[in-house]
Amino acid sequence: MHRRIIVPGALGAASLMLAIPASAAAHSPGAPGIGDPYYPAYGNGGYDVSHYDLRLKYQPATDRLEGTATILARTTEDLSRFNLDFLLDVGEVRVNGAKASFTTSGEQELEITPKKPLDKGSPLTVVVRYSGVPSSKQAFGFTSWHRTPDGGIAANEPEAAAWWFPSNDHPLDKATYDVSVQVPDGTQAISNGTLQSTSSRLGWTRWNWRSDQPQATYLATLAVGRFDLTTGTTEGGIPVVNAYSRDLGANDGAARASVERTGEVADWLSEYFGPYPFNALGGYVPNTTTGYALETQTRPFYSPRQFANGSNVSVVVHELAHQWYGDLVSVRGWKDIWINEGFARYAQWLWSEHEGEGTAQELADYTYASHPADDAFWTVKPGDPGPENQFDGAVYDRGALAVQVLRNEIGDDAFFTVLKGWPAKYAHGNASVADFQRYAEEVSGKPLAALFDTWLFQPSKPDAPAKGARSLSKAPAAPVQPRSWRKIAATNDVHAH
Numbered sequence: 001m002h003r004r005i006i007v008p009g010a011l012g013a014a015s016l017m018l019a020i021p022a023s024a025a026a027h028s029p030g031a032p033g034i035g036d037p038y039y040p041a042y043g044n045g046g047y048d049v050s051h052y053d054l055r056l057k058y059q060p061a062t063d064r065l066e067g068t069a070t071i072l073a074r075t076t077e078d079l080s081r082f083n084l085d086f087l088l089d090v091g092e093v094r095v096n097g098a099k100a101s102f103t104t105s106g107e108q109e110l111e112i113t114p115k116k117p118l119d120k121g122s123p124l125t126v127v128v129r130y131s132g133v134p135s136s137k138q139a140f141g142f143t144s145w146h147r148t149p150d151g152g153i154a155a156n157e158p159e160a161a162a163w164w165f166p167s168n169d170h171p172l173d174k175a176t177y178d179v180s181v182q183v184p185d186g187t188q189a190i191s192n193g194t195l196q197s198t199s200s201r202l203g204w205t206r207w208n209w210r211s212d213q214p215q216a217t218y219l220a221t222l223a224v225g226r227f228d229l230t231t232g233t234t235e236g237g238i239p240v241v242n243a244y245s246r247d248l249g250a251n252d253g254a255a256r257a258s259v260e261r262t263g264e265v266a267d268w269l270s271e272y273f274g275p276y277p278f279n280a281l282g283g284y285v286p287n288t289t290t291g292y293a294l295e296t297q298t299r300p301f302y303s304p305r306q307f308a309n310g311s312n313v314s315v316v317v318h319e320l321a322h323q324w325y326g327d328l329v330s331v332r333g334w335k336d337i338w339i340n341e342g343f344a345r346y347a348q349w350l351w352s353e354h355e356g357e358g359t360a361q362e363l364a365d366y367t368y369a370s371h372p373a374d375d376a377f378w379t380v381k382p383g384d385p386g387p388e389n390q391f392d393g394a395v396y397d398r399g400a401l402a403v404q405v406l407r408n409e410i411g412d413d414a415f416f417t418v419l420k421g422w423p424a425k426y427a428h429g430n431a432s433v434a435d436f437q438r439y440a441e442e443v444s445g446k447p448l449a450a451l452f453d454t455w456l457f458q459p460s461k462p463d464a465p466a467k468g469a470r471s472l473s474k475a476p477a478a479p480v481q482p483r484s485w486r487k488i489a490a491t492n493d494v495h496a497h
């Protein structure tokens with residue numbers, strides 16, 4: 001990953017300092033990364049964003065995007081310069097109303113030097129005017145912008161924002177969003193949150209979306225194409241907007257039969273995780289060749305491939321579980337991915353129980369027995385898998401297995417108290433695996449360090465714990481495959497990019 005190192009010149013430091021006014025001497029450039037060891041170049045230091053206002057125009061035929069981003073933030077240190085993560089071509093930058101100079105460096109760094117240094121704690125308004133063809137841009141050898149026959153989509157993890165708006169691209173800096181997109185008449189623009197309005201003029205239609213609760217940058221999404229939109233409400237009154245590409249072909253029926261159950265699934269999950277945390281809900285299925293799904297906040301992205309073998313409500317359960325575990329409470333660092341994926345996979349196990357297709361314990365037993373001790377599955381540590389294994393199947397399956405072991409250890413009363421209490425405790429914030437362990441210990445009154453170390457951090461197959469009827473199987477005969485296993489296994493590449 002790119003890390004910029006600034007080396008002082010050989011000129012006399014004392015004489016150089018004398019030439020700089022005292023008021024500016026204390027100001028220095030913000031860090032080009034937020035400090036995540038998995039992705040050193042992601043995010044930036046020196047400021048905290050509160051809101052993104054994105055006013056865009058997109059032409060599906062050419063994949064050309066034009067935009068003006070207004071970013072509201074506050075400085076967290078004295079800044080002479082700061083960075084945004086961005087890939088498109090910038091025409092102008094203004095900081096607090098005045099034109100600022102800018103340049104680019106590394107894979108995705110937009111370096112901005114304001115006309116005047118910025119004092120710590122100051123409000124900051126940054127306006128960036130830009131344009132470009134997102135599909136022509138790559139960073140770190142890949143693209144997070146996906147062309148479709150009728151438009152394009154921004155959806156990826158751990159990054160997607162840099163292809164369509166400048167940002168502080170890390171979950172540690174959440175913000176609210178207004179996304180206004182102008183597209184040719186007959187084309188739809190889908191984003192997060194609630195649809196505020198649409199208006200048409202001179203052959204163009206503007207779609208205005210609002211996300212008024214904090215959202216990580218990778219959870220912001222944009223999809224432009226020809227969609228069929230369906231609307232409704234959950235039993236709790238949450239508005240639901242789903243969108244399906246009009247050219248899904250044979251996958252259309254299965255996609256709708258799955259995603260149209262979004263409201264039902266969200267209501268069911270709220271029994272385990274607490275009230276649904278946002279004021280909008282839905283999902284979208286564009287005609288894309290990508291194979292994964294993603295928990296884009298309030299409106300998950302699903303690829304058609306998820307429905308190639310028929311309806312797949314299990315993947316909807318997985319992405320909606322993330323609205324609590326991953327979106328409402330986000331990772332403190334990308335090494336904490338187990339809190340997202342282990343619990344989203346475990347939600348699929350709970351759905352299996354709900355559907356009478358195998359209990360969570362039966363799925364845990366089968367998972368444990370399916371991987372012999374010498375299987376590479378056990379070398380992946382879900383509690384800190386490394387960037388190369390961040391979305392490995394073991395993070396999901398071994399991660400869910402650790403959740404079931406925790407349930408057995410602390411008992412159902414404490415376990416389900418933890419499931420519901422955790423999202424409430426860290427709502428709209430960030431937390432780590434260590435934070436989760438401490439919280440589970442507080443709720444249960446039990447020391448859990450050994451359990452967490454064994455099941456999340458050791459690169460070897462743990463011994464099956466002796467817990468009576470609820471134990472992981474040690475019998476010579478392999479457990480019977482639960483009926484839900486194939487459905488769940490079909491989502492094992494849910495985030496495999």
